[in-house]
Amino acid sequence: MGRYFGTDGFRGKAGVGLTADHAYQIGRFLGYYYGRGHRATIVVGKDTRRSSYVLEYAISAGMAASGADVHLLHVTTTPSVSYMARNGAYDCGVMISASHNPFYDNGIKLINGDGEKMDEGVISLVEDYLDGKLMLDGEILEQLPMASGDAIGCIIDDVAGREQYAQYLISLVQHSFQGKRVALDCANGSAWKLAPQIFEALGAEVHTIHANPDGLNINMDAGSTHIGALQRYVVENHMDVGFAFDGDADRCLAVDENGNVVTGDHIMYLYGCYLKSLGQLANNTVVTTVMSNFGLYKALDEVGISYEKTAVGDKYVYENMVKNGHCLGGEQSGHIIFSQHARTGDGILTALMIMEAMLAQGKTLTQLAAPVTIYPQVLINVRVHDKKTAQDDADVQAAVDAVANTLGDTGRILVRESGTEPLIRVMVEAPDHDQCQALAQQVVDVVIAKGHAV
Incomplete structure (x- = not known):
C-alpha cells in the first residue's frame, strides 16, 4: 500500500x-x-x-x-x-x-x-x-x-472514444438478444447510458432502474452493492435476467429469472464451464481470490476445472492470469476479467458474456448457476496490537489447524491480515451457519486469551 x-x-x-x-x-x-x-x-x-x-x-x-x-x-x-x-x-x-x-x-x-x-x-x-x-x-x-x-x-x-468502446463490446457478441427481457441496474453511475445503449443495439428488451444520476445518488441503495431492488424488479416484471453494475461499472452481479443473486463466484463457474465445453478455457484453470466461497471450489472440482487463489484484489487476479496464461478470473464481488477481451474487470462485458453463455447453451441463468452451492460464511474481525505477531502465534496457528481438521473437506478456515487496518480477519465457511460461528469464535478466543487483541 x-x-x-x-x-x-x-x-x-x-x-x-x-x-x-x-x-x-x-x-x-x-x-x-x-x-x-x-x-x-x-x-x-x-x-x-x-x-x-x-x-x-x-x-x-x-x-x-x-x-x-x-x-x-x-x-x-x-x-x-x-x-x-x-x-x-x-x-x-x-x-x-x-x-x-x-x-x-x-x-x-x-x-x-x-x-x-x-x-x-x-x-x-x-x-x-x-x-x-x-x-x-x-x-x-x-x-x-x-x-x-x-x-x-x-x-x-x-x-467518439466512448462510442468506439461500445462498438467493440457489441462486436464480441455472437448471438442476438432478440426476445430477451433484460433489467439493468445502472447504480446512477457510469453505465447509465452506455449499458442500455449496448443491450438495445443487440436486440434486447431493456428495462433500466437507477439510471437518473444527479451527482449525489450514485450507488445510493442501488447497483451491485444494493441488489435487492433489482431482485424485486426482475420477479415483479417477469424479466429473463437482471444485471447490476457499480459506480464505475467495472463489476457486475446478476439476478436470475427467479430473483436469486448470481455472484462473481457463480459467474466464474458458469463461464468457466462454457469455455471448457468449447475447448477454450486456457490451462483448464480459473483464477480466484482467497475470499471466493468454498462452494465454488467444490463445484469446480466436480467438473474437473482447476483453480488458483490470489490475495484479495482484482489487481492480483490479473497479475496471476498474465503470469500463467490463464484467461478467466475474478472476485466474488463481481470483478470478472476475460483476458482475451479486456485488461481489467468490466461489468458490461461480464453481462454480455453471461448472455452469450445462456443463449449458446439454450439455458436459463438458474440452470447455469445451480451447481454452485454458496456455503454459509462467518467473518470476525479482531483488532490487534500487531497483525503479524498475532497471526504467527503458535497457539493461534494450533487453533486454526484444529478448526481445519474439524471441517475436513466440508468447509474451510481462512485467517488473514487486513491490508489497511490493525485487524486480523477470521473467516470460516461450513454447511451450517451456527457451526461457522462457533468454529470462528474458537480461534478468536485464543487470539484474545494470548493478549493480542486491543
Whole structure:
C-alpha cells in the first residue's frame, strides 16, 4: 500500500482527503513524466458524482500545463478508459471514480498505456511528487517546469472514444438478444447510458432502474452493492435476467429469472464451464481470490476445472492470469476479467458474456448457476496490537489447524491480515451457519486469551 494510492487508486473524501490540488499535481506529474521526449497524450474518464467534474478539470489542467494533450471521454466506465488507453495510442489513462463508494468519496485510478493498472514504480514517483521529494533523471524536482507557448497542451472532448468502446463490446457478441427481457441496474453511475445503449443495439428488451444520476445518488441503495431492488424488479416484471453494475461499472452481479443473486463466484463457474465445453478455457484453470466461497471450489472440482487463489484484489487476479496464461478470473464481488477481451474487470462485458453463455447453451441463468452451492460464511474481525505477531502465534496457528481438521473437506478456515487496518480477519465457511460461528469464535478466543487483541 502506498502513501496515497491503494490497490484501486487514490481514494478519499472529496475536498478533504482528495482535493482538486491533489488532482492538479497528479496531472502535472503525468503530463511531464510521459512527455519527456515527445508530447504526451492522456485519456480521462469520470463517473457521475458531483466532485468528478472538479477533479476532471483539475487533473486535465495539470496535464495540459505540463504539455500533454488530454482527451476527455467525460462520463464513462473504468473499462472504457482501459480500452481506449491500449487501443488509442495513449501514454496512459485516468479514471475519476470511487467505484462503489458513496457520492461524497472520490478517487483517481491510473492506467498505463497497455490498459492495465499503473506500474507501482510510476505510482511511487507520483507520491514522491505529491510529497515534494521527487527524484527523476538524477535530479530532485520539487516543482515541475510549466509548458509555454505552443508547448502547452490542449484539452479535447472525445465522445467518439466512448462510442468506439461500445462498438467493440457489441462486436464480441455472437448471438442476438432478440426476445430477451433484460433489467439493468445502472447504480446512477457510469453505465447509465452506455449499458442500455449496448443491450438495445443487440436486440434486447431493456428495462433500466437507477439510471437518473444527479451527482449525489450514485450507488445510493442501488447497483451491485444494493441488489435487492433489482431482485424485486426482475420477479415483479417477469424479466429473463437482471444485471447490476457499480459506480464505475467495472463489476457486475446478476439476478436470475427467479430473483436469486448470481455472484462473481457463480459467474466464474458458469463461464468457466462454457469455455471448457468449447475447448477454450486456457490451462483448464480459473483464477480466484482467497475470499471466493468454498462452494465454488467444490463445484469446480466436480467438473474437473482447476483453480488458483490470489490475495484479495482484482489487481492480483490479473497479475496471476498474465503470469500463467490463464484467461478467466475474478472476485466474488463481481470483478470478472476475460483476458482475451479486456485488461481489467468490466461489468458490461461480464453481462454480455453471461448472455452469450445462456443463449449458446439454450439455458436459463438458474440452470447455469445451480451447481454452485454458496456455503454459509462467518467473518470476525479482531483488532490487534500487531497483525503479524498475532497471526504467527503458535497457539493461534494450533487453533486454526484444529478448526481445519474439524471441517475436513466440508468447509474451510481462512485467517488473514487486513491490508489497511490493525485487524486480523477470521473467516470460516461450513454447511451450517451456527457451526461457522462457533468454529470462528474458537480461534478468536485464543487470539484474545494470548493478549493480542486491543
